[in-house]
Amino acid sequence: MKNKSEEKKYMPEISQKEIDELRKAITATSQRVVAENIEKMKKADPNRPEAMQYFDEIADFATREKEIRAAKQEGKKVIGYMCLFAPTELILAADAIPVRVNSGWYDASKLGDRVVPVEVCPVVRSTIGAKMIALSPYLELSDALISVLTCDGMTKLGEILSDYTPVWAMSIPRVKDSAQSMRLWIEEIKSVKGQIEALTGNKIKSKQLKSAIELTQKATKAFRRLQDLRKGSPVIMGRDAMLVNQTYMWDNIERWTEKTEALCDELEKRVSQKNWACPPDTPRVMVTGTPMIWPDNWKVPTLVEEANPQGVLVADELCSGERLLYDPVGVDEWSMSDMLNAIAERYLMASTCPCFTSEDGNEDRINWLLNKIKEWNIQGVIYYVVRGCMLYAMEYTRVKKVLDRMSVPVYYLDTEYTREDVGQMKTRVEAFLEMLSARIDI
Amino acid sequence: MIMELIGEILKLTVLAGLTLAGILVILIWKKGLATKVTYLRFLVQVVSMVAVFYLFTYPVWQLIVLIVILVLPLFLGRFFCGWLCPFALYMDAITLIRKAVKVRYRILPDKLNKFLHNLRYVLFLVFLIIPFVLVLLDPPSSLDLATLLALLLSGPFEPLRILIGPIIPLIVSWEGPLAISGVYFSYPYVQEVILYSEVVFSEVFVNIIALVFVALTFVGSFFVRRVWCRFCPTGSSIAVVNRFKGFKWAPLLHIDKDEEKCTKCGICKRVCPVQVTEVYEQKGGKITTSMCTLCTRCVEMCPYEDCLKVKLGGKTVFKSRNWLEPSTTE
Numbered sequence: 156m157k158n159k160s161e162e163k164k165y166m167p168e169i170s171q172k173e174i175d176e177l178r179k180a181i182t183a184t185s186q187r188v189v190a191e192n193i194e195k196m197k198k199a200d201p202n203r204p205e206a207m208q209y210f211d212e213i214a215d216f217a218t219r220e221k222e223i224r225a226a227k228q229e230g231k232k233v234i235g236y237m238c239l240f241a242p243t244e245l246i247l248a249a250d251a252i253p254v255r256v257n258s259g260w261y262d263a264s265k266l267g268d269r270v271v272p273v274e275v276c277p278v279v280r281s282t283i284g285a286k287m288i289a290l291s292p293y294l295e296l297s298d299a300l301i302s303v304l305t306c307d308g309m310t311k312l313g314e315i316l317s318d319y320t321p322v323w324a325m326s327i328p329r330v331k332d333s334a335q336s337m338r339l340w341i342e343e344i345k346s347v348k349g350q351i352e353a354l355t356g357n358k359i360k361s362k363q364l365k366s367a368i369e370l371t372q373k374a375t376k377a378f379r380r381l382q383d384l385r386k387g388s389p390v391i392m393g394r395d396a397m398l399v400n401q402t403y404m405w406d407n408i409e410r411w412t413e414k415t416e417a418l419c420d421e422l423e424k425r426v427s428q429k430n431w432a433c434p435p436d437t438p439r440v441m442v443t444g445t446p447m448i449w450p451d452n453w454k455v456p457t458l459v460e461e462a463n464p465q466g467v468l469v470a471d472e473l474c475s476g477e478r479l480l481y482d483p484v485g486v487d488e489w490s491m492s493d494m495l496n497a498i499a500e501r502y503l504m505a506s507t508c509p510c511f512t513s514e515d516g517n518e519d520r521i522n523w524l525l526n527k528i529k530e531w532n533i534q535g536v537i538y539y540v541v542r543g544c545m546l547y548a549m550e551y552t553r554v555k556k557v558l559d560r561m562s563v564p565v566y567y568l569d570t571e572y573t574r575e576d577v578g579q580m581k582t583r584v585e586a587f588l589e590m591l592s593a594r595i596d597i
Numbered sequence: 598m599i600m601e602l603i604g605e606i607l608k609l610t611v612l613a614g615l616t617l618a619g620i621l622v623i624l625i626w627k628k629g630l631a632t633k634v635t636y637l638r639f640l641v642q643v644v645s646m647v648a649v650f651y652l653f654t655y656p657v658w659q660l661i662v663l664i665v666i667l668v669l670p671l672f673l674g675r676f677f678c679g680w681l682c683p684f685a686l687y688m689d690a691i692t693l694i695r696k697a698v699k700v701r702y703r704i705l706p707d708k709l710n711k712f713l714h715n716l717r718y719v720l721f722l723v724f725l726i727i728p729f730v731l732v733l734l735d736p737p738s739s740l741d742l743a744t745l746l747a748l749l750l751s752g753p754f755e756p757l758r759i760l761i762g763p764i765i766p767l768i769v770s771w772e773g774p775l776a777i778s779g780v781y782f783s784y785p786y787v788q789e790v791i792l793y794s795e796v797v798f799s800e801v802f803v804n805i806i807a808l809v810f811v812a813l814t815f816v817g818s819f820f821v822r823r824v825w826c827r828f829c830p831t832g833s834s835i836a837v838v839n840r841f842k843g844f845k846w847a848p849l850l851h852i853d854k855d856e857e858k859c860t861k862c863g864i865c866k867r868v869c870p871v872q873v874t875e876v877y878e879q880k881g882g883k884i885t886t887s888m889c890t891l892c893t894r895c896v897e898m899c900p901y902e903d904c905l906k907v908k909l910g911g912k913t914v915f916k917s918r919n920w921l922e923p924s925t926t927e
Contacts (some may be wrong), residue, residue, distance in 0.1 A: 219723070326771070331860060332863075334707075337646050379919060396864075467918035481860075482862055482900070484858060485862070485864040485867075485868070485898050485900055486695060487867060487868040487898070488701070488702070490699055490700075490701045491701075492701050494703060495869065497864075500862060500863045500864065500867065501862060504860075504861055504862050504863040505860045505863075507860065519859075519860055519861050521858070522856060522858075522859065523860065525624045525857045526857045526858050529857070
């Protein structure tokens with residue numbers, strides 16, 4: 156490998172002083188935002204589940220950073236990933252720590268403007284900005300990054316980040332249900348397995364892989380239990396559940412499962428006591444579209460749940476939310492090759508990312524939305540898109556057509572990584588919720 | 598005679614009742630097993646093998662067996678193949694050995710699989726026609742309808758054997774030309790293989806052919822799951838109602854898919870022992886395919902609640918669960 160610090164393909168030269176200043180400023184804002192968000196969540200639901208305490212703590216980046224640092228001291232490796240197609244089970248089986256490194260900092264996206272034009276998706280720009288000033292602890296601690304070439308932004312993001320960290324690109328086929336796609340993807344999975352083994356020095360044996368798969372299956376079980384609890388009257392605020400889902404991206408998975416199960420136990424008790432988080436007739440909203448990433452990009456959920464009239468998020472179709480863990484790895488026989496096949500299929504075929512198409516277009520996503528709307532009793536859908544997220548924006552027309560036929564209102568909410576449009580968005584969201592509650596009254 | 602018959606039926610009823618009671622006890626005792634259909638299927642297969650053994654000792658067994666195989670599919674499709682056929686149990690047992698020695702199964706290319714699937718009809722016809730060809734080669738004195746019917750139903754080659762070939766399992770005693778230290782080969786289809794090869798080859802070769810056949814089916818089912826089911830001529834007679842879309846209404850037992858709950862994760866396609874792709878490919882509603890043996894492995898493994906269902910006459914008897922056990926909500 157060539158000396159990376161010498162030659163940078165994309166990143167501009169910034170003086171160390173500027174980096175430090177920027178990092179200090181943005182970290183301070185970030186800490187404030189984290190505290191503020193949690194404060195708001197506590198206020199919205201005065202008798203918030205006690206088990207949420209743990210997730211509040213882990214949502215603060217410093218806590219988990221310390222743990223990962225300690226683990227790294229003991230020789231563990233950290234492998235970051237941008238899209239959720241990265242095979243977490245393989246990382247776990249090699250005794251490494253998987254973390255997702257997409258950035259949700261608004262201020263960092265301004266820094267990203269120095270490298271890529273403003274038309275580019277802010278998630279990508281923000282991640283570039285975060286790397287520039289070493290803002291995200293998880294991105295900094297990663298020994299390698301897995302970049303899955305899903306949308307255009309992610310494809311180039313991996314290339315840009317390779318200025319700092321080794322990046323393993325996995326090219327994902329765009330047609331997901333053909334035999335040749337599966338062959339390519341299995342080869343990619345096998346190659347990344349080799350790379351993980353080379354980095355960590357641990358050979359992935361079928362025994363370890365089996366226990367890793369079982370670990371994530373258990374996490375899926377806890378995860379689905381939580382989502383199922385949101386089917387009935389709102390027993391947990393949408394933001395709280397979203398935070399729980401989100402912390403999976405960087406938390407210790409075993410502990411996360413335990414804590415989520417504890418949360419579900421508490422919620423089940425509340426269901427039997429009919430102790431609701433908000434009035435049961437609150438409009439039930441689902442959000443779909445671009446990933447929303449903690450801490451800054453918490454704008455839309457906060458607006459929905461603090462609007463007047465209030466709404467409650469009961470489901471989502473976000474790759475930072477319910478799509479993270481909804482699909483389990485289903486293994487037929489516990490042999491190495493079958494486990495690898497199962498992992499490959501789970502990540503490629505079960506995904507509803509709009510970067511795919513097939514004979515029927517991205518039919519799976521439509522089916523997901525329909526299923527959620529029926530099972531979770533959704534009254535309105537917010538189609539959330541950040542400027543520059545082409546794939547989600549382009550699929551809107553199709554989704555709207557389908558939902559119109561079902562007479563489920565859908566609202567296209569486009570925004571940016573900025574705090575400036577909160578006031579204007581508040582008006583829009585409130586108008587939408589007003590309409591929803593009027594519909595419910597009828 | 599009638600008293601004997603009643604006595605036999607009583608014996609069978611008692612046997613079936615005891616076995617079912619045994620299954621129930623095991624299921625209740627080991628609660629976890631109740632959710633695992635594969636175990637249940639194994640038990641049913643063992644029970645049916647015992648039942649077949651009894652049927653063979655029974656004076657009119659052939660008739661009963663034939664009625665069962667010819668009538669069952671009208672209601673249940675290839676349920677017989679998945680759950681009752683003793684040869685399938687034999688292949689599943691070999692699969693268990695393969696799993697124990699940790700060898701990965703091979704997957705046949707879809708095209709070959711479809712070809713084998715169509716080949717069964719050819720095999721079926723060939724076996725039906727052979728006796729007539731042989732008769733024509735060596736014509737008997739009179740060739741009337743009665744002779745022809747006798748050829749079809751009994752005759753030296755008994756083409757109907759092919760219909761009951763796979764249910765002559767290892768345990769049914771039989772006296773054939775091939776014996777190793779006094780134990781006759783009673784292997785599915787071996788009788789047919791011997792009968793038909795006797796016509797062309799000398800007796801030494803017949804034994805060798807029978808042995809080769811046994812070895813091939815053993816190795817085949819070791820590497821390919823349920824290899825025989827893919828081109829079993831018996832299956833062709835059984836599955837004929839499932840084959841055509843116009844007969845969609847016919848089988849009482851079928852697999853039903855809810856398209857909206859399906860994320861096309863592909864698990865159903867991968868776990869299927871006979872590599873049926875229709876469950877994955879079809880849009881939803883009743884699954885029509887004559888390849889499916891209704892073993893319900895896909896329903897068992899599907900991780901989305903209510904997505905796949907086994908319906909018996911419109912009533913759901915078994916459905917895919919969130920196999921990670923969902924919580925109950927109000």
